[in-house]
Amino acid sequence: MTGLLVRMVVAELRQHLRDPLTILFMVALPLLLYPCLTAVGHTVIQRDLETAEARPLKVATTPAFPLAANLERVEVNDLAAAVREGRVEAAVRRTDEGVELLWDSRRPDSMDARTRLLDDMTAWRKDTQPRRVDAVDGATDADRLRHNLARWLPALLLFTLVSGGIYTALDVVTGDKERGTLETLLTTAVDRRLVVLAKFFVVLAFTVVSAVLSLGSSWASASWFLGLALPGSAVLMSALLLLPLAVLLAAGLTAAASWAPDFKSGQVLATPALVLPTMLAAAAGVPGLALSGFTAILPITGLALATRDVVSGRAEPLLVGIAFLAAVGWAAGGLFWAVRSLGREDVILGSRGGAQRRLRGDYRADALLLGAAAFATLWFLGQTAQSVDLEWGMLATQAGMFVPLAVATPWWLGLPVRAHLALGGAPAREWARAAAVGLLMPGVGLSVGAAQSFVIQAPAGLYAGVFDATVPLWRLLVLFAFLPGLCEELLFRGAFFGLWRTKSSAWGAVVVTALAFGLFHLSVFRFFPTFALGLILGVLRVRSGSVVPGMLAHTLNNSFGMLAVSFAWPVEPDWRCGVAALGALVLLAAG
Amino acid sequence: MIRTQGLGKRFVDPEGKPVVAVGDVTFEVGAGEIVGLLGPNGAGKTTTMRMLATLIAPDSGTATVAGHDVVKASSEVRRSIGYLSANTGLFGRLTPREVLVYVAALQGCDDGEARAEALLDRFDIRRFASTPCERLSTGMKQKVSIARAVVHEPPVLIFDEPTAGLDVIVAQELFSFLEEARAAGRCILYSTHTMGEAERLCDRLVVIHGGKLLATGTLASLRAETGRERLEDVFLGLLDRARA
Incomplete structure (x- = not known):
């Protein structure tokens, strides 16, 4: 009896564990969600406290x-x-x-x-x-009630919006695949984009109905049971703001449903599809998080904050307008993504796309997985190691985690490791270019940091206390300049860039790699400067055909920072940074 | 009306290794002709037909249907074909009449309702015209599917194992329809595992195995080539020769 039960449990487990989508979300969601939330939350709260x-x-x-x-x-x-x-x-x-x-x-x-x-x-x-x-x-009590309602209403509305749309999306997309009606549609003369649009509008209709009912129901409940009469203008404005949100969600859900080869996999996707947007909307409940030029353009969060301010009666029309326009932009992007997703062969056939994409020489999904793995590794292992001992932790993170990831990924995928990582040499001119650009790069980082303050102000002393000025300079240079220069370049401009480049233009790969590099630095305030440096290093990678000159430039850039720590140089952006940035651009553009 | 030249498609097998589903397949199907596409399971029949129906793009070679390239003019190709396979399902919550009117509209026909009414009579499904498709029997569903595939009166029919799971009566109705279509000058590519069907219906045969073209010709020419009489023996003889 017990033996049979164990066998049955094992067989059931085997059946489910062999579904890669289930495993992906069972593992990836908790591993990536909380680091992302805390990374963003920590930086925002830190900035709020400082300011x-x-x-x-x-x-x-x-x-x-x-x-x-x-x-x-x-x-x-x-x-x-x-x-x-x-x-x-x-x-x-x-x-x-x-x-x-x-x-x-x-x-x-x-x-x-x-x-x-x-x-x-x-x-x-x-x-x-x-x-x-x-x-x-x-x-008054009524004021406080309205204030609290405004804080939590966006997340509640979003939850009902997604739950209204997710099963419709699964039915009209994934269900159509399972029933074979998608193939029937796709063998008619109708343009595929029209097929997707039709499905999108069905999902949109359900999300909008869900939104209207939710808003009406919350308004009626607040009026009848709490005695809180929200002004009609606030309700109407909220309804208007919900429209682009519904479009974005409908597009996202349609595209997400297209990934699922069958209904069961679709249900696995439903969890993150429900959790992630709801968490983004829950930002409206975070005390002190205001609708600003920066938060207004964030997907979902911007609209959630705008809705909160509208309902609480403290909305700034300009910022609400920005949030609305940004949401329309995100919605258009989501729709474009949905159309592209349903145009894919593996999506139509309901097959697992990874192997088929690799057969076509497309390793971009593997690049994203590598980026996610690097992020999770840095977050859980690297940061833990560095919190115990910064220097040994840095050595372990860079040499013990990033290098194996960079080398093992192409090896596991059956790609020629040395060629993929672009470890070959480069002409002397490219070395000279990399050296000169590397010396000018600190100016670029500082300039971009100064420019980003118009959008998001970094707290003063962002790096204060990170590095110990009493540590001998050679150790600072080895651990925080040479090691990152070598290992991060191998990971990003080597492995990640190589994977993305398989089905992308060189310049597309430069931008995406720089984005990954910026996100990898785990700070909202460091994103733009590191993204800019990533762009420069990517250009060096393309111009030289090798990852090695970029290692030199990266090392020189970080060395400046370590010299500044060691000699207590004042590091403030001024006109010289602008000149340096201009010089770097000229050098990169020079033939 | 159908012409393939060196058509090829690669996939990955369940272990992730690349396999050639269809490799270098060349054949033609003319107007007023039924050509049987024969091959064992996994031979590449469905993949070939899917490429002709523009559901998937070939990795190599070219194919034209009714004069249109399957890659460059996919919409025109789809307007010219009636495609039926085990994977082309019906909208279960719609009735046969609604399905036919809807698909006629998708195919650009203005007179969908008249076409639907005519097909309801032609395939003897009027009794169930208002019953949701999901509640129909297998045979009745297949009749609706055939009507759905031909509602726009395409010059080319691509039917992938259309008799799978059908009883002999419905199968006979299908054969009669195909013979009528041939007489009307339509070009028909027909895949089946049942040799008797192929023997009865097909003017010529295209035999593929492992994605490769093994033989093409009339039944008489294939008999002469293999020295065997029954189509089943001819087919097995060609497979034996390929394996050798």
Whole structure:
């Protein structure tokens, strides 16, 4: 009996474990989701903490006690109204029994201002007779209810949108494959793009109906049971914002469903299709995460923040407009992706595409897997090793993890390792170009870092405390300049670039590799500078036909940073960085 | 009407190794002719037919259907063919009438309803015209599928094992239809595992094995080539020769 049960369990396990899609999502989802979320979340929170401390907040006080430097006193007549309308973040006024501190619990800045004022008043009250301080929240119960509803409504709406669309997408795409009706459609004279569009519109119809019902239901529930009457304009605006979101989701779900060879695999895909967008929308519930020029263009998150602000009645029309336009752009991209996905032969035949793609010499999916593996390796193993001992951890990460990944991937795929990694030599001119560009690259990184501050401001001292200036320079150079120069180039411009290049133009491979390189640095603030450096190193790879000159340039770039650490050079972007960046571009373009 | 020249397609086997599904296959099918595509399982019949139906693109060689290149003019090819295989399913929740009207519209016919009514009579499916296809019997479904494939009156028919799972009565109705189509000047490529069907229907035969063309010609010429009488023996003789 027990033996038979064990055999049955083993057979069932074997049946399921042989489904690569199940394994991929069982392993990849938890391994990649949390690192990505914490990497983004950590950097955003870190930036918020840094900027929140220094940001001056407007307050109004009728007793004129001394204020800290990060509080700015302004004159207003009606203090309570000023706090409520957001003209000041907090206010203090005299009462018969002492003083009253007015604030608004819906606004993180108001809460900060309240804390700062309490600190300042503590010092002030020591010099005067003890007085009573009453903290008065300017937000009414209804305000707070609306505020909380606005924070969580986007994630709830998105959840209902996806659940409304996912099974429709699976039915009209994956189900059509299983039933053979996709093949019937594709043997008619109709253009394949039209077939996809028709399916997309069906999914869209279901997501839109789901969205409208969700919005109507939440509005009715809030009105009838909570007594919270949302203005009709807010409901209408939310509905308008949900439209591009529905288009994006419908396109994404249609494309995702096309990947699944059968309905069972489609159900495996349904989990990440539900979880990932919902988490992106849940950003609207993160305290302090504001709709800004940067967050407005993020997929799903931008619209979620805009919807939150609209529902809570604190929307800035320009930012909401940007979020709307960005969402339309994402939706168009999603639709394009869906059309391309359903045009693929392996998708039509419902076969596992990987081996068939490799047969056609297309290893781009393997490049993405390599990138994901490198990311997960760095996150879980590399960072752990570096947190124990930075220097040994760096050595273990670069030499012990990246190099094996870079070499083993082409070997496992049956590709000629040396040729694939482009380990051959390069003409002397390319060495000279790489050396000169490598010396100028720090200027590029600093220039791009300065330029990105218009979109996303990196916290001051991003690298402070990372490197120990007391470590001998030679060790800094070996561990943080030479090793990354060698190993990261082998991984990115060697293995990753080679795989992507199999079915892409050289310049397409340069851009995608640079994107992967930027993401790999695990920081929102370092993305643009490292992406730019990745572009330069990619160009060197193409121009020289070898990965080795890029290793030299990468090493020289990092060496500058280590010299700056060792000799405490001030590293601030100025006009010289711009000149260096221009020089690097000229050198790269020169024949 | 169908012409292939060195047609080839590679796939990967379940172990991930590349295999030649179809390699260097050349044959022609003319108007008013039924040509049988014969071969054992995995010979490359379905892959060849899928390439002709523009479902998949050839890796090598060329093919034209009704004068149109399968790669460069795929829409025109699809407008010219009626394709039927085990993988072309019916929309289960639609009725036969709805399916025929819908597919006629997809094929660019303005008079879909009239065509549907005519086909409901031609294939004797009017009794079930308003029943969802998923509730029809196997034979009835196949009749609807054949009607679906020819609703736009294409000059070329590509039928991949259309009698699989059918009873003898429905199979006979299919043969009668194909003979009518031949008489009307249509070009028909027909694959089957049943030698009796091929013997009865086909004017010429194309035999493939392991993706390679083994022989092509009339039944009489193949008999002469192998020295055997029954088509089944002729077929086995050609396979033995290929394996040797």
